[in-house]
Amino acid sequence: MLARLRKIAQVVSQQPDLNRALESFVSLVKESMKTQCCSVYFADYNQDNFVLMATKGLNPDAVGKFRIGFTEGLVGLVAQREEPINLAFAQDHPRFIYSPDVDEDNYNAFLAVPIVHQKKIIGVIVIQQSLARVFSQDEESFLITLSAQLASQLAHAEVNEILKQDEKTHQTSCLKGASGAPGIAIGEAFVVMPKLSFTSFDVKKTDQDKSSNLEQIKLFRQAVAATRNEFLIMSQELSDTLPSEALAVFQVYQQLLDAKSLGQKVEKEIKQGWCAKSALKRVIESIVGQFMAMQDSYIKERAIDVQDIGLRVLQHVIDTEHALKTYPDNMILVTDVLTPSMIAQIPKEKLIGVISISGGSNSHASILTKALGIPAIWGVIDLPLLQVDGKEMIIDAYASKVYISPSKALKQEYSQFKKQEGILHDQFESEYELDTTTLDGKHIQLLLNAGLEVSTELTNAHFCDGVGLYRTEAWFMQKSRFPTQSEQETWYREVLTSYHPSPVIMRTLDIGGDKVLSYFDVDEENPFLGWRGIRFSLDHPELFLEQLKAMLKANAGLGNLKILLPMVTNVNEVEEVKRLLQQAYFELEDEWADQFYQIERPELGVMLEVPSSIFLLPEWAKKVDFCSVGSNDLTQYLLAVDRTNSQVAELFDSYHPAVLRALHQIATSCNEYELPFSLCGELAADPEGAILLVAMGYKSLSMNPSSINKVKWVLRRLKIADMKILLNMCLQQSSAIEVHRMIRNFIISHGLSQLLYKVKDA
Structure with a gap:
């Protein structure tokens, strides 16, 4: 069964368009299952019906024409139940609908399974x-497995087809994702592809002239030459460690790159009008298909080599194309997985929006876009990257929508919305110099989450109450090696001086999860539950002591430093940190004997981001000076949701009753044990979240710079007593949906409907 599944998946993936993919699919399924008829229906959500897209056994003239409603017939019943239907006499079923257009009179046995992608029915087999x-049961299992395996592939092919049709008819395409940083962006797509595959783009022809073909041949030959050189270097570097028979594989690769082998075929395709990428794709997929069809296992394995060579050549083609491109002025970065380093490489004055296919709206890269105020959309899973490169786009990060090749009318409409957005932004910013004091006179401390963008000037020092979270790992991620103690001291001193005398809470190195160092590779199956935060620091005391010393020295004569420990799960970790901190202090005493009076012992705190730490608050009250809730990771661990995984992104919700009750319990316990506490997660940056947190008793909130004015504006217009009434109602709810509804009603009733500003209905 596995061999048949692989064969069908491979053949379908190699088809140039959706129609041919589906035609191949129904033929292969009919043949594999030895049945008389196989058909595929696709859901058309614009017309609320299913359309027959391909068939082997029904009337071929009905393809593309025959439609059946979502709630009609057996096909509709499969979609409604979201489960297979297996019948011996289909025509006797009360939901069976006879249609002379499809010629299914002679069929009795009927098996249908839904095609589900991202919890959405996209079709029926x-x-x-x-x-x-x-x-x-084996036949039913085979069809279910096939449907599950090909769902994303067919969904991707469908989106490609829609984009092609929209391009031909000059229509606007609209795709859905998950909002990261809110806002609107109107600009040009610039695709960055760190990870290539031949499925990333569709084949297309160039302008049918000789000069264009010659340019593409030149581009291809340059890519082949670069690949040859790459293999030569790899062979030389490994010559001392690998036996000659192992090194012979590089000679095979060089032969495959030879003009008489791969090159001749690709150049022939280019002369027929295909661009270099498309020609390479057509040739590689053809060779791979031929190899995979062979019975000999050795020849089948060579298909992997051909694929690898093809991808390396493709990478050089793309690199050459990108080297010739310049960043557009209104640039929307489109990529598979967004990383902070990608954003760092792009001039900030040109970057106006971000679209990431993978990852989640609560990842650290997403937090960076929020800090920079760049509208971002995540999880646009079926977006064909290279197909949208250079196209005009609109990001509506309020409604989580991406518009490709927008019409003139749509651009005008969104331009007007951007003006309204600007007016609202000015309204929030008009009170930035005022204190954050509620209507009943309670002061709330608003601090900054800083350090994500180390190149940004420290312009916020006078418009906040200090830094509630300074991410020291940002400096480490910018380097190509571990920074020296002297470098760290310089960095930390600049930050402490800029915000003096306001407090600056510096978190010790917090790598792991989705924060990696290019020069320190850690390969883990489950990195969010692995070697993270304080675990790494305590396993490398030589690095940790350097950081602690740099912090202590940077704080000399200032005294506004506080040190925060990430990912703490037990008391022993804190005791070990205190021992190392004491050691650093004593060693500096020896080094700085003549000026030791300048060094102060900073307060030490722990992050409450692991559920176990909530139940250790009595111990923390005796061991540390303060604590800070990391609501992002706490939500992740409480709900068992990887916040970088777009597959489960919608399950990550900090307004989940369990999360709110945990946060409320923390505030209550900290007050009971007289332990100072704050919160530094993204929940504080959301005005709705800030309202609930203040009601719980959080008097210190830390957030990204772009959120401070908005949160301040809201809190200055409310009484804590009213917030507490809302909180008590929210804590009694059983779902995040109900919590969101209550907060919305509260905001409207208090005349703050500006917060609910949305450009488009989601």
């Missing part, structure tokens, strides 16, 4: 047979 019988 049906097999039929004249013999009245119930299909076996």
Whole structure:
């Protein structure tokens, strides 16, 4: 069964368009299952019906024409139930609808399974047979497995087809994702592809002239030459460690790159009008297909080599194309997985929006876009990257929508919305110099989450109450090696001086999860539950002591430093940190004997981001000076949701009743044990979240710079007593949906409907 599944998946993936993919699919399924008919229906959500997209066994003239409503017939029933239907006499079923257009009179046996992608029904697969019988469990299992395996592939092909049709008819395409940083961006797509595959783009032809073909051949030959050189260097570097027979593989690769092998075929395709990328894709996929069709296992394995060579050449083609490109003035960065380093490489004055296919709206890269105020959309899973490169786009990060090739009318409409957005921004910013004091006179301390963008000037020092979270790992991630103690001291001193005398809470090195160092590779199956935060620091005391010393020296004569420990799960970790901190202090005493009076012992705190730490608050009250809730990771661990995984992104919700009750319990316990506490997660940056947190008793909130004015504006217009009434109602709810509804009603009733400003209905 596995071999048949692989064959069908491979053949379908190699088809140039959706129609051919589906035609191949129904033929192969009919053949594999030895049945008389196989058909595929696709859901058309614009017309609320299913359309017959491909068939082997029904009337071919009905393809693209025959439609059946979402709630009609057996196909509709499969979609409604979201489960297979297996019948011996389909025509006897009360939901069976006879249609002369499809010619299914002679069929009795009926098996249908839904095609589900991202919790959405995208189609139905049906097999039929004249013999009245119930299909076996193995047959049903095969079709279910096939549907599950090909769902994303068919969804991707469908999106590609829609984009092609929209381009031909000059229509605007609209795709959905998950909002990261809110806002609107109107600009040009610039695709960055750190990880290439031949499925990333569709084949296309260039302008049909000789000069264009010659340019593409030149581009291809340059890429081949670069790949040859790459293999030569790899061979030389490994010559001392690998036996000659192992090194022979590089000679095979060089032969495959030879003009008489790969080159000749690709250049022939280019002369027929295909661009270099498309020609390479067509040739590689053809060779791979031929190899995979062979019975010999050795030849089949060579298909992997051909694929690898093809991808290396493709990478050089893309690199050359990108080297010739310049960043557009209104640039929307489009990539598979957004990383902080990608954003760092782009001039900030040109970057106006971000779209990431993978990752989640609560990842650290997403937090960076929020800090910079750049509208971002995550999890646009089916977006074909190279197909949208250079196209005009609109990001509506309020409604989580991406518009590709927008019409003139749509651009005008969104330009007007951007003006309204600017007016609202000015309204929030008009009170930035005022204190954050509620209507009943309670002062709330608003601090900054800083350090994500180390190149940004420290312009916020006078408009906040200090720094509630300074991410020291940002400096480490910018370097190509571990920074020296002297370098760290310089960095930390600049920050402490800029915000003096306001407090600056510096978190010790917090790598792991989705924060990696290019020069320190850590390969873990589950990095968010692995070697993170304080665990790494305590396992490398030589690095940790350097950081502690740099912090202590940077704080000399200032005294506004506080040190925060990430990912703490037990008391022993804190005791070990205190021992190392004491050691650093004593060693500096020896080094700085003549000026030791300048060094102060900073307060030490722990991050409450692991559920176990909530239950250790009595111990923390005796061991540390303060604590800070990291609501992002705490939500992740409480809900068992990887916040960088777009597959489960919608399950990550800090307004989940369990999260709110945990945060409320922390505030209550900290007050009981007289332990100073604050919160530095993204929940504080959301005005709705800030309202609930203040009601719980959080008097110190830390957030990204772009959120401070908005949160301040809101809190200055409310009484804590009213916030507490809302909180008590929210804590009694059983779902995040109900919590969101209550907060919305509260905001409207208090005349703050500006907060609910949305450009488009989601």
